[in-house]
Amino acid sequence: MSEPGLDGDRPLVAHLLELRSRVLRGVAGLVLALLCLLPFANKLYALLAQPLLDKLPKGGQLIATQVASPFFAPMKLAFFVALLVTMPWLLYQAWAFVAPGLYRREKKLALPLLGSALALFYAGCAFAFFLVLPMVFGFLARVTPDGVAMMTDISAYLDFVLVLFLAFGLSFELPVALVILALLGWVTPAQLREGRGYAVVGIFVIAAIVTPPDVVSQLLLAIPMCLLYEAGIIAASMVSPRASASPASPR
DSSP states (O other): OOOTTOOTTSOHHHHHHHHHHHHHHHHHHHHHHHHHHGGGHHHHHHHHHHHHHTTSOTTOOOBOOSTTHHHHHHHHHHHHHHHHHHHHHHHHHHHHHHGGGSOHHHHHHHHHHHHHHHHHHHHHHHHIIIIIHHHHHHHHHHHSOTTOOOOOBHHHHHHHHHHHHHHHHHHTTHHHHHHHHHHHTSOOHHHHHHTHHHHHHHHHHHHHHHSOSSHHHHHHHHHHHHHHHHHHHHHHHHHHHHHTSOTTOOO
């Protein structure tokens, strides 16, 4: 029997079977979560719409301009929530597949990175929902011209919110990305400090592209990203000496 982690002699078929098993387990978990959430799809959508409804004038509401929108929009949201809920399970399946081929040092580094990436993505989505959306919709409601009723289509609203969730969730991954770059040896903490000015400019450009056209939302994305950039420099400084260690450590 081969030693744990030394799976180079295993036939390709065994790897493919293992991959299929992990994919099926991940999909099964996602489908199970989706089936559990479907009965609450309308309630989930009502919760998601609350930041906009709170900022609309009295009697304001969302509208459906397409016949099937009242059905497909809550379904789409339920799938997105199911994906968020099962993300730890999906990452575990991916980890269980690749972990046997990693060195012990790589495993010790990968687990904190995966956990941090997941927590930061959740934090970005929560930040967008509880802080960004109310401020963005408050701004948009104030600048709506007189005589214009702000009645947003439910599908367009859902797409807008999901894009913000993904933008903030992925943007909050900046420290993890910097740590990975440092571990790969592509950048050093000193280079990250020297390039701070360019990074700030790039962050504000990204914030201007992915957020709505108002200064408030751009600042709400750019300022946390600047802070996360500094956190990434600190984290990269902590792991950089380990990255220079010999890769020949036992598995």
